[in-house]
Amino acid sequence: MLVDPSHNEIWAQLREGNSDALLALYNKYYTGLINYGLRLSGDRVLTNDCITQVLLRLWDKRSELPVVTNPRSYLLSCLRNELFGELRAIHSRVAGGKGFMRATDQEEPSYEEYIIRLQTNKTLKERLMMAMGELSSREKELLQLKFFEDLSYDEIAARCQITKRTAYNIIHAALKILKRNLAGKYSVDPLSYHLMIALVLFVFLQ
Amino acid sequence: MDYKDYEAEDLLLDRSFCNYCLGRDPEAVFFWEEWILAHPERYEVVRQARELYSLLNGSHGPSQYMRDEQAFLSSVKEHLEREYFGKEWLESRSPESGYLQKQTPEKEPMESIGFGQASFPGSDTTRRDGRSLIRKIWLYAGAAAAAVILAIGIHILRGGRQVDGPAAIPREYLQSSGTGERKSFTLNDGTKLMLNAGSTLKIAREFNVSRREIWLEGEGFFDVAHDAGRPFVIHTSSMDVKVLGTVLNVRDYPKDKITETSLLKGSVAVTIKGNENKEIVLHPNEKIVVSNERSTVTSLLPSRAPVAGAEKNIKIAGLTYNAADSSLAEVSWTQNVLSFNETNFEEIAIQLERWYSVSIHFGDEAVKQFKFTGTFQKKTLPQVLDALQLSRHFEYEIKEDSLVVIRAHND
Numbered sequence: 001m002l003v004d005p006s007h008n009e010i011w012a013q014l015r016e017g018n019s020d021a022l023l024a025l026y027n028k029y030y031t032g033l034i035n036y037g038l039r040l041s042g043d044r045v046l047t048n049d050c051i052t053q054v055l056l057r058l059w060d061k062r063s064e065l066p067v068v069t070n071p072r073s074y075l076l077s078c079l080r081n082e083l084f085g086e087l088r089a090i091h092s093r094v095a096g097g098k099g100f101m102r103a104t105d106q107e108e109p110s111y112e113e114y115i116i117r118l119q120t121n122k123t124l125k126e127r128l129m130m131a132m133g134e135l136s137s138r139e140k141e142l143l144q145l146k147f148f149e150d151l152s153y154d155e156i157a158a159r160c161q162i163t164k165r166t167a168y169n170i171i172h173a174a175l176k177i178l179k180r181n182l183a184g185k186y187s188v189d190p191l192s193y194h195l196m197i198a199l200v201l202f203v204f205l206q
Numbered sequence: 207m208d209y210k211d212y213e214a215e216d217l218l219l220d221r222s223f224c225n226y227c228l229g230r231d232p233e234a235v236f237f238w239e240e241w242i243l244a245h246p247e248r249y250e251v252v253r254q255a256r257e258l259y260s261l262l263n264g265s266h267g268p269s270q271y272m273r274d275e276q277a278f279l280s281s282v283k284e285h286l287e288r289e290y291f292g293k294e295w296l297e298s299r300s301p302e303s304g305y306l307q308k309q310t311p312e313k314e315p316m317e318s319i320g321f322g323q324a325s326f327p328g329s330d331t332t333r334r335d336g337r338s339l340i341r342k343i344w345l346y347a348g349a350a351a352a353a354v355i356l357a358i359g360i361h362i363l364r365g366g367r368q369v370d371g372p373a374a375i376p377r378e379y380l381q382s383s384g385t386g387e388r389k390s391f392t393l394n395d396g397t398k399l400m401l402n403a404g405s406t407l408k409i410a411r412e413f414n415v416s417r418r419e420i421w422l423e424g425e426g427f428f429d430v431a432h433d434a435g436r437p438f439v440i441h442t443s444s445m446d447v448k449v450l451g452t453v454l455n456v457r458d459y460p461k462d463k464i465t466e467t468s469l470l471k472g473s474v475a476v477t478i479k480g481n482e483n484k485e486i487v488l489h490p491n492e493k494i495v496v497s498n499e500r501s502t503v504t505s506l507l508p509s510r511a512p513v514a515g516a517e518k519n520i521k522i523a524g525l526t527y528n529a530a531d532s533s534l535a536e537v538s539w540t541q542n543v544l545s546f547n548e549t550n551f552e553e554i555a556i557q558l559e560r561w562y563s564v565s566i567h568f569g570d571e572a573v574k575q576f577k578f579t580g581t582f583q584k585k586t587l588p589q590v591l592d593a594l595q596l597s598r599h600f601e602y603e604i605k606e607d608s609l610v611v612i613r614a615h616n617d
Contacts, residue, residue: 026275
């Protein structure tokens with residue numbers, strides 16, 4: 001599957017001037033960076049532009065880049081600076097710009113609140129709220145690290161000072177609980193379910 | 207544990223499955239799309255897992271990821287071109303958008319950039335001098351040299367290969383994979399494709415403007431984005447394949463004895479060179495095989511339904527399933543699997559040469575005619591040859607410079 005050189009290897013390639021490292025960094029840290037920026041600014045296009053600017057700036061300074069042990073946190077703080085700079089500029093151009101207000105608003109929504117807020121379907125929203133309520137704070141924290149911040153099991157283990165196996169087990173258990181509590185959402189009526197299966201079979205057997 | 211026994215929570219712990227959900231790894235996407243087709247009874251579980259993934263990751267899916275990544279890549283491309291060719295030169299060119307929008311990270315993102323890099327060995331130091339005269343001279347000289355080489359390259363390619371189709375295509379993009387490597391990327395119409403080792407793909411500059419046409423030498427696996435208004439045409443040395451939106455594999459290596467197009471989903475119309483007014487329509491799970499040597503009629507494949515009135519050297523056949531796991535032999539290369547089905551050693555050798563980037567010589571004629579059937583996943587060349595030795599006696603020797611000599615077993 002996807003070639004997955006370690007973090008430091010990609011960083012080393014960037015410092016050596018290999019432009020492939022840019023895409024590799026983007027690809028690897030995309031989810032974590034975009035979520036971080038979106039939660040700050042609420043603006044996807046702006047966040048993506050800022051991620052791009054951060055990476056291009058690193059490219060321009062590649063010969064002077066420090067050896068970084070944790071590219072993820074380095075990139076996150078670069079993104080934070082970039083985003084604040086942009087938002088400040090927007091704010092000064094458009095008085096009372098909403099984006100800046102949101103960014104300076106220190107009350108960041110929690111992960112749980114944030115993903116619930118993203119749902120537009122009312123029933124799903126309620127179910128998700130209930131399902132998340134069933135989880136312990138440890139379980140929620142690990143789901144956030146794994147899926148929202150997109151950390152590897154190694155990183156999660158190091159961050160939470162638990163073994164990889166434990167991290168894996170906690171996430172597995174949490175997913176099971178979520179799935180069970182969300183199940184109502186997924187109960188498609190049997191007719192359309194069988195139709196779907198028949199359709200897929202038909203396409204495949206053609 | 208087999209994926210068949212996975213529940214949603216197990217799938218979500220699998221890295222390649224998550225990459226498929228987000229659409230950020232073409233190989234994972236290919237793998238899971240095919241897997242779902244092959245296991246329709248698991249569709250509901252997969253759907254559940256995908257929805258959970260989207261809920262938890264902040265509602266990101268493949269369409270958002272693709273849009274963001276494309277925006278990123280076009281900025282990078284522009285930035286790198288400006289860096290290497292200088293602003294003045296860039297402004298004198300007509301604006302263009304990227305045709306190849308996604309590539310595997312192990313390759314240069316843009317052919318032209320790799321080129322530029324080679325022209326300016328000292329670019330890292332010269333850049334610091336800012337707009338010094340020396341830098342400008344280097345930039346102009348480099349750009350001029352690059353333009354001349356590019357022009358010569360295109361001239362040789364067009365003249366040498368006698369590309370048919372509209373002569374009005376002014377310039378094209380080239381994408382090629384060397385021996386021993388495979389490449390995946392997405393075209394700007396959303397078509398996903400993977401090139402097998404030693405293949406070249408030429409994409410018209412106007413691709414996706416009014417028509418979608420590409421020229422293939424070698425082997426490619428295509429998942430063509432549906433667009434009824436603009437048919438997707440794949441030209442090879444011996445056939446043209448017109449598709450509307452489908453999954454197929456086209457194989458046309460100059461060294462191979464046969465050219466074939468295998469259809470997995472959808473429908474395609476094939477026209478054979480030399481008989482352009484006849485269209486042959488393929489149905490899913492069929493392939494068309496054209497012998498590149500006019501004298502030898504293909505007896506390689508059990509013909510299922512010969513086409514009425516077709517040339518003698520054309521066959522329509524069913525796709526071949528590998529006995530071990532009932533996966534499709536024609537596209538096993540996309541999963542990093544080498545597979546042979548009653549194949550001559552001589553033809554296997556051609557495949558091995560491309561796959562392992564070696565050259566193979568036979569010391570005996572008789573050995574060339576040995577037939578083998580087998581599939582190999584992630585095996586080294588010695589492992590493959592050792593396995594083949596179990597069914598027929600032969601000796602091999604791997605010499606320096608990647609030369610392999612195969613001869614009969616003498617005792």
